[in-house]
Amino acid sequence: MENVTFTLNNGVKMPAAGLGVFQVTDKKTCIDAVICAIENGYRMIDTAAVYGNEEAVGEAIKACGIPREELFITSKLWFSDCGYKRAKRALESSLKKLGLDYIDLYLIHEPYGWLKRTWRALEECADEGKVRAIGVSNFGIDDLINITDDARITPAVDQIELHPYFRREELLKFLREKNILPEAWAPFAEGKNGIFASPILTEIAATHDCTVAQVILAWLHARGVAVIPKSVRPERIAENGDFFKVRLSEKEIAEIDRMDRGSSLFPWDKGIRRPLRKLFGFFHLAF
Numbered sequence: 001m002e003n004v005t006f007t008l009n010n011g012v013k014m015p016a017a018g019l020g021v022f023q024v025t026d027k028k029t030c031i032d033a034v035i036c037a038i039e040n041g042y043r044m045i046d047t048a049a050v051y052g053n054e055e056a057v058g059e060a061i062k063a064c065g066i067p068r069e070e071l072f073i074t075s076k077l078w079f080s081d082c083g084y085k086r087a088k089r090a091l092e093s094s095l096k097k098l099g100l101d102y103i104d105l106y107l108i109h110e111p112y113g114w115l116k117r118t119w120r121a122l123e124e125c126a127d128e129g130k131v132r133a134i135g136v137s138n139f140g141i142d143d144l145i146n147i148t149d150d151a152r153i154t155p156a157v158d159q160i161e162l163h164p165y166f167r168r169e170e171l172l173k174f175l176r177e178k179n180i181l182p183e184a185w186a187p188f189a190e191g192k193n194g195i196f197a198s199p200i201l202t203e204i205a206a207t208h209d210c211t212v213a214q215v216i217l218a219w220l221h222a223r224g225v226a227v228i229p230k231s232v233r234p235e236r237i238a239e240n241g242d243f244f245k246v247r248l249s250e251k252e253i254a255e256i257d258r259m260d261r262g263s264s265l266f267p268w269d270k271g272i273r274r275p276l277r278k279l280f281g282f283f284h285l286a287f
């Protein structure tokens with residue numbers, strides 16, 4: 001993988017692509033995938049407390065032979081750890097599991113709970129050098145306005161569901177205006193809705209003599225989005241890391257744009273997010 005980076009709003013350089021390890025619960029599988037990614041030139045790994053694999057990621061980091069400062073490690077705080085003291089404890093726990101003395105990017109995983117208090121704790125962790133950048137995940141425009149109205153530090157990143165079926169132009173426009181880097185989770189829509197067999201993507205891939213996965217990642221990159229595709233298969237890790245060579249035309253980008261269905265593909269988003277938002281709405285406004 002080429003060493004392509006985005007510069008975050010605090011000046012920190014973040015790789016434009018990395019490996020995601022959601023649902024990689026088997027320890028050896030996780031260690032092997034992270035080491036394989038690093039051997040293929042990846043320098044960014046995306047984990048989270050709730051994935052249960054921070055220890056495995058930490059072991060892979062130790063074993064990989066690449067200096068710590070050349071790697072970019074992201075982890076996330078689950079919503080049950082929201083709150084000022086809880087957030088600080090959660091970061092300590094992630095640091096310990098990862099075996100690190102700092103995390104490069106630490107995100108609030110979901111927009112529920114005592115967000116303002118949590119953000120204040122994260123700002124202090126950034127001041128103390130325990131995290132190089134702080135950000136959020138799954139935050140919409142209202143959530144971002146809520147958290148930033150009295151924040152000292154603007155979130156550096158918003159990690160959100162983004163793929164050809166859900167391109168979220170309005171949110172991306174807002175993020176660009178605020179200088180918050182969008183990062184795509186589920187760039188392949190987790191393989192849903194036959195994305196790898198899409199006629200539009202297949203035809204564009206044939207034109208460029210590349211794969212559908214590479215077309216999707218190139219399309220996200222062209223829109224200024226960081227990507228963290230997940231795979232545990234060495235050949236796919238290599239394939240997904242080798243997309244910067246694909247330069248899509250404006251016409252191809254517009255064709256992929258038209259695949260948008262305008263809503264999330266994930267039941268979690270459709271089913272549970274809304275009641276949770278209502279439940280936690282009080283905390284959003286009050287704290």
Ligand SMILES: NC(=O)c1ccc[n+]([C@@H]2O[C@H](COP(=O)([O-])OP(=O)(O)OC[C@H]3O[C@@H](n4cnc5c(N)ncnc54)[C@H](OP(=O)(O)O)[C@@H]3O)[C@@H](O)[C@H]2O)c1
Binds near residue numbers: 022186189228233
């Ligand atoms: N912040 C959040 O709320 C949130 C939510 C979800 C995910 N994430 C992060 O985003 C990362 C990526 O999202 P994701 O894991 O949900 O889904 P994804 O990257 O869209 O898709 C992963 C799926 O695609 C398969 N795959 C990978 N490369 C492929 C290729 N070249 N050709 C064909 N199939 C391929 C993988 O199978 P194999 O492993 O068998 O190759 C896996 O089944 C996660 O790992 C996690 O780090 C964050």
